[in-house]
Amino acid sequence: MAESEFTKGVVRVVRSVPFGRVVSYGQVAVYLGFPRAARGVGWVLRQTKREELPWWRVVNNAGRISIKNWEHPAEEQRERLRSEGVEVGEDFSLEIEKYRFQAGEELLKSWGLPEEYVRMVGEKFRWGV
C-alpha cells in the first residue's frame, strides 16, 4: 500500500512534537497545509503504527483524548502522556493550552510551505495567545 504525501506529512509533523508537549488533530492539519483535514489526520494515526511516531501526543482541540481504538487504547495514551509529565485527568482531559506545542515559522518553512501560507498560519492559528 503506497504511502501518500498526506500520510508522510502527518508523520513528519507529529514526529516534530517534543517530549511532554501535545498538538491537536486540526493543528497537525494546519501544519500540513490542509487547514481542515483534521479527520484525515485521525484516520492516518489510526492506521499507522510505527515506533518512531509519537501518536500519543495528539489530542483533540478540547484537550481530550479522542481515541476509540483497540490497538492503542485511551488508557495507554494517558499513561504515555503521564510518563512525559503531562497531567491527564480520570476523564482523559488535560490543559491543552498548557502543553500545546506551536511550530515556529522556520519549522513551517522547512516543511516546504509557501511563505504566504506560513504568514497566514501565524495570523489565524495562534492558540492560547
Added chain:
DNA sequence: ATAATGACATGTT
C-alpha cells in the same frame, strides 16, 4: 463516479 466511514472542529440550540 457515488456513498459511507472516522482517534476532528466549530457554530448553533
Added chain:
DNA sequence: TAACATGCCATTA
C-alpha cells in the same frame, strides 16, 4: 454545559 448539525478531508467499498 451538552447535544446536534454541518463542514472537511483521505480512504475505502
